[in-house]
Amino acid sequence: MAYKVFIDGEAGTTGLQIRQRLQDRTDLEMLSIDPARRKDADARAELLNAADAVVLCLPDDAAREAVSLISAPQVKVVDASTAHRVAEGWTYGFAEMSAGQRAAIAGATRVSNPGCYPTGFIALTRPIVEAGLLPRDWPVTVNAISGYSGGGKGLMEEFERPAPDGTNDAYRPYGLTLAHKHVPEMQRYGGFDHPPLFAPSVGRFAQGMIVEVPLQLWALPARPKIADLRAALSQAYAHETFVAVASDLETEALGKARAGAGGYVADLDPEALNGTNSMRLFVFGDDGKGQARLVALLDNLGKGASGAAVQNLNLMLGLDESAGLTR
Known part of the structure; x- marks a missing residue:
């Protein structure tokens, strides 16, 4: 039937x-x-x-x-x-x-x-919160860029028309009032006591997106290492079809491997997973400096x-x- x-x-x-x-x-x-x-x-x-x-x-x-x-x-x-x-x-x-x-x-x-942004944000943060590496009351920041298709018909027409009727902007931050409609779900399902500080932007490409959460590891009570963050994410998505965590070797090789080789992406191109329902998570960082950048790559019109x-x-x-x- x-x-x-x-x-x-x-x-x-x-x-x-x-x-x-x-x-x-x-x-x-x-x-x-x-x-x-x-x-x-x-x-x-x-x-x-x-x-x-x-x-x-x-x-x-x-x-x-x-x-x-x-x-x-x-x-x-x-x-x-x-x-x-x-x-x-x-x-x-x-x-x-x-x-x-x-x-x-x-x-x-x-x-x-x-929402597309919350998908990346929650995927990156919830396992780390549940593992006790990131406190629920931590002041979290999330930076992100999406293709202009995420803004609907009006924004698509603006970016696809030449100036002066359209725009020549290559990059445009928005949500500057800090009242973006995605924030409530980010807070609730990310597992946080307070709203994250969300800094979205749109770029001159139709679809695809990157969501990033920077962390000062030296300030976190658990003092996690890069390997701890990657392990928490890897464990959370170990058996998933559409969400995968880049290994330490893949992360180190980023920018050197060719697109598609061994399942790697060539670089953090926001359009790399367009047309798929996949999301790829990365943990970049420096244990010596106690800093990390958690990055989610996905299609805002696909998995998003x-x-x-x-x-x-x-x-x-x-x-x-x-x-x-x-x-």
Whole structure:
């Protein structure tokens, strides 16, 4: 039997990529709305309740409205918006986050897809917090750069149009008010008592991202070494398909190996994992100076959005978790 899936908001960037990952699968039947009726609440409600599973690729308010239109109790929902990431009754859709998270997603009817930046941040910090190497009350900073596709249609048009109507910016920091909507989930699921100081930016490339957490190891109570940090991460993701930790040899060789050789990336190119659902974690540092840089490399539209949504959908429907996804 093929499960019926409806993507509400399939015309957007995330929706299009999810559709692309699902369209050739024989275990799913895709439901689509007449483009002329996309804003017709009755038409949407009909499809939302006819599906076995729904993926919401909508602005926050529209996502909340879509959930309110679902009356059929069997409908499973993956919400790619920010609306429900820290909401009661919703399961956080980062399967690799902890030992029980995959089972929680599989048993849930309401799953909130993680944000792209939080995916990298939580992957880097949560295992280290749980290992007792990083205190929960530590003042953590996270620096990150994403492709402009993460800013939606408006930012994409701005970067893809030549000046003066567009922009020639090569790099643009934002979130300067320190009120970015991803911070609450970073704090909660990273395991911190206080909001991290988040410094995001956008670069002149369409998709891909790097998330970095710098640490002054000499100031941490546990005085961890680089090997301790790498060991905590390696243990956490030892049996994962889509999240991998670079070895010490790979880290040392970074910049020398050619892309794809031995599974290594050539350098920290934010576009290196584009088109995949993979995330690669690195621990750089100097024990002598007592400093470290934790780095996550991922596709903001892959493991950071569409890929993660498909992974969650697969889990919720009891299907092969990797179906439709590329490593």
